[in-house]
Amino acid sequence: MTDDASPLLAVEGLTTAFDTDEGELVAVDGIDFTVEAGETVCLVGESGSGKTVATESITRLIGSPPGRIEGSVRYRGRDLLEMPEPELRTIRGYDIAHVFQNPQEAMNHCYTVGWQIVEALQIHEDVPDAEARGRAIDLLDRVGIANPSARFEEYPHQLSGGQKQRAMIAMALVGDPDLLIADEPTTALDVTVQAQILSLLDELQSEFDMGVLFVTHDLGVVAQIADRIVVMYAGKVMERGDVLDIFERPAHPYTRRLLECIPEVGGSRKGGIPGTLPDPHDPPAGCRFAPRCSHAVEACRTGGQPAEHAVNPGQHASCVHYRSDMDRSVLRDGSREEQPAAGGVSPEDE
Amino acid sequence: MGFGTYVTARVMWAAVVSLIIVTITFLLLAAAPNPEIQRAATQAALQGGDPAEAAERARELRGLDEPIHVRYMDYLQSIYTLDWGWADSRSQPVTTALAEGLYYTAQYSVPWTILTILLGPLVGVYSAANMYSWKDHLATGFAFFGYAIPNFFFGIILLLMFGVWLEVIPVVYDTSVPVFSLANAIQLSIPVFVLVTGSIGAVMRVSRNESAEFQHADFMKTAKAKGVSPLRAYAYHVMRPTLVPLSTTLVGQLLALFLGSSLLVEVVFGIPGLGRVTYNALIAQDTNLVLGSTLAFTFVAVVGNLIEDLVFTVLDPRISYDDR
Numbered sequence: 041m042t043d044d045a046s047p048l049l050a051v052e053g054l055t056t057a058f059d060t061d062e063g064e065l066v067a068v069d070g071i072d073f074t075v076e077a078g079e080t081v082c083l084v085g086e087s088g089s090g091k092t093v094a095t096e097s098i099t100r101l102i103g104s105p106p107g108r109i110e111g112s113v114r115y116r117g118r119d120l121l122e123m124p125e126p127e128l129r130t131i132r133g134y135d136i137a138h139v140f141q142n143p144q145e146a147m148n149h150c151y152t153v154g155w156q157i158v159e160a161l162q163i164h165e166d167v168p169d170a171e172a173r174g175r176a177i178d179l180l181d182r183v184g185i186a187n188p189s190a191r192f193e194e195y196p197h198q199l200s201g202g203q204k205q206r207a208m209i210a211m212a213l214v215g216d217p218d219l220l221i222a223d224e225p226t227t228a229l230d231v232t233v234q235a236q237i238l239s240l241l242d243e244l245q246s247e248f249d250m251g252v253l254f255v256t257h258d259l260g261v262v263a264q265i266a267d268r269i270v271v272m273y274a275g276k277v278m279e280r281g282d283v284l285d286i287f288e289r290p291a292h293p294y295t296r297r298l299l300e301c302i303p304e305v306g307g308s309r310k311g312g313i314p315g316t317l318p319d320p321h322d323p324p325a326g327c328r329f330a331p332r333c334s335h336a337v338e339a340c341r342t343g344g345q346p347a348e349h350a351v352n353p354g355q356h357a358s359c360v361h362y363r364s365d366m367d368r369s370v371l372r373d374g375s376r377e378e379q380p381a382a383g384g385v386s387p388e389d390e
Numbered sequence: 391m392g393f394g395t396y397v398t399a400r401v402m403w404a405a406v407v408s409l410i411i412v413t414i415t416f417l418l419l420a421a422a423p424n425p426e427i428q429r430a431a432t433q434a435a436l437q438g439g440d441p442a443e444a445a446e447r448a449r450e451l452r453g454l455d456e457p458i459h460v461r462y463m464d465y466l467q468s469i470y471t472l473d474w475g476w477a478d479s480r481s482q483p484v485t486t487a488l489a490e491g492l493y494y495t496a497q498y499s500v501p502w503t504i505l506t507i508l509l510g511p512l513v514g515v516y517s518a519a520n521m522y523s524w525k526d527h528l529a530t531g532f533a534f535f536g537y538a539i540p541n542f543f544f545g546i547i548l549l550l551m552f553g554v555w556l557e558v559i560p561v562v563y564d565t566s567v568p569v570f571s572l573a574n575a576i577q578l579s580i581p582v583f584v585l586v587t588g589s590i591g592a593v594m595r596v597s598r599n600e601s602a603e604f605q606h607a608d609f610m611k612t613a614k615a616k617g618v619s620p621l622r623a624y625a626y627h628v629m630r631p632t633l634v635p636l637s638t639t640l641v642g643q644l645l646a647l648f649l650g651s652s653l654l655v656e657v658v659f660g661i662p663g664l665g666r667v668t669y670n671a672l673i674a675q676d677t678n679l680v681l682g683s684t685l686a687f688t689f690v691a692v693v694g695n696l697i698e699d700l701v702f703t704v705l706d707p708r709i710s711y712d713d714r
Contacts, residue, residue, distance in 0.1 A: 101614055133616035145608035149708060150630045160616040195707040211616065
């Protein structure tokens with residue numbers, strides 16, 4: 041089954057839709073991305089862009105129904121969307137682990153922290169209680185929780201938010217996972233704790249050689265940890281590329297506006313993005329971002345989301361202005377100087 | 391304060407509550423006219439004696455001429471040593487009469503309580519897991535039916551159907567069959583069924599609505615992401631937190647039914663249990679026995695509330711023992 045040439049995780053044409061009273065809501069609309077072993081891929085976008093739904097579709101944490109998940113999600117060559125539920129359960133929490141946004145709510149308040157870590161371990165491995173306890177305490181120690189054997193006996197409400205998120209990370213590590221999916225793991229924490237958790241994840245990634253799929257709307261976090269970036273907007277991928285390329289030479293108008301939202305030292309901030317996300321029940325006919333885009337032309341408003349055009353090697357933007365017959369100079373609006381692509385790669389090379 | 395200290399304090403509080411109740415009954419009795427003294431006075435007057443003297447003698451005979459604090463201490467002593475006096479209407483000690491009643495009450499109360507505690511939360515959580523499906527609607531309909539229909543009326547209908555028409559159960563409870571026998575199980579099945587339908591509705595509804603909240607909680611997503619199977623997730627991650635709010639409703643529900651409906655059901659099915667003993671004592675104006683059964687029910691309620699509080703603190707680790 042395992043194919044060495046295939047990436048750790050390959051998502052193709054992933055579509056997740058929900059039936060609602062107002063009709064079908066397509067939260068994620070045919071997105072592709074890959075995560076290789078040992079690298080960190082950041083899914084970036086504003087709230088409501090479908091990032092969380094996309095990550096929770098990978099191991100089908102979203103029930104279907106209510107959701108309808110289509111496309112293919114290949115983990116080491118095996119399609120998780122086709123896999124029977126019992127087989128998928130052996131992968132969840134063991135090979136592919138999740139860390140969620142809100143540590144306050146992510147643990148069951150009726151059980152001790154230790155019980156919940158041991159549960160995760162004993163579901164996948166037939167280990168005696170004493171050994172499981174020892175391993176759980178080791179993991180708590182590893183994620184930087186002081187006095188782990190005392191914390192093992194405590195209930196979630198006795199831990200601080202940062203400690204809880206550390207304990208959640210310890211729980212995710214029980215099976216030495218190959219892929220860690222972290223869904224805004226630092227959003228609910230205060231800034232100093234946030235930095236500690238990020239550096240912890242960074243350490244653990246190299247120690248455990250995990251692929252990390254990191255969801256965030258915080259571009260400051262992205263700059264700190266990402267190897268590659270996938271920018272999502274309204275259920276579609278807008279742009280993808282290496283972190284340096286995206287930060288240095290953002291190609292898609294949406295990415296540029298997103299980067300402009302990062303406050304700079306001294307408090308100046310170039311302003312947000314005017315408008316709001318399109319109605320998910322009735323998405324725009326052309327590019328999803330066209331209604332809010334200052335560069336939108338007639339070609340942007342029809343024909344669905346544009347194809348992803350190569351901008352640089354490894355960097356692609358889903359924007360009609362990068363089509364070979366379009367003039368991309370219109371994108372130069374001065375707010376961020378566009379650099380000519382190194383080596384003069386022509387847009388349709390790849 | 392640790393858990394042990396809390397339990398000790400709570401048990402002592404229950405003892406204080408029972409003392410307060412006993413004191414109130416003493417004061418009520420002390421203030422009320424004693425029919426026996428009046429009877430003695432009437433008797434003396436009819437036979438040409440001095441009614442006042444006869445009343446005095448009767449009072450002396452019963453120790454009522456003692457100062458009130460002495461009588462109070464005597465009363466307390468006899469209550470707590472289970473010397474509850476003589477039941478005139480049954481010509482036996484009050485405690486014996488109550489024990490005989492309890493013997494029959496327990497035979498149907500233990501099964502319906504256990505069934506309610508076991509089935510109520512299970513059906514409720516199952517209902518929540520299948521919310522708005524036909525299974526949920528069926529369970530909801532059953533819950534409302536059981537909750538709405540008066541127990542004694544439902545009992546009469548079932549007795550008519552199974553006792554009179556189908557003749558599968560005796561119309562009047564047969565006390566001669568052994569406790570653990572098929573015949574006893576059959577004749578108790580209908581009263582147990584009636585009481586379970588009466589009590590399970592509220593338990594099911596509370597379990598359903600509380601667990602509906604927990605089955606969509608973030609920790610359920612965590613459990614799923616850990617690889618926990620749906621059955622285990624419901625058993626451990628939904629049922630357990632549901633028991634916390636449920637424990638506060640459950641005891642009250644069961645007690646209300648135990649104290650109220652038991653009597654009606656016993657009258658309908660002719661079971662000579664505690665409810666009937668109390669009812670007959672009231673009709674016969676047997677003061678000692680009425681007092682005895684009132685105290686018995688009161689102690690059940692005090693102990694029930696004690697258990698509820700202890701269970702609640704055991705179930706919810708977030709409860710601190712400090713501020714009580």
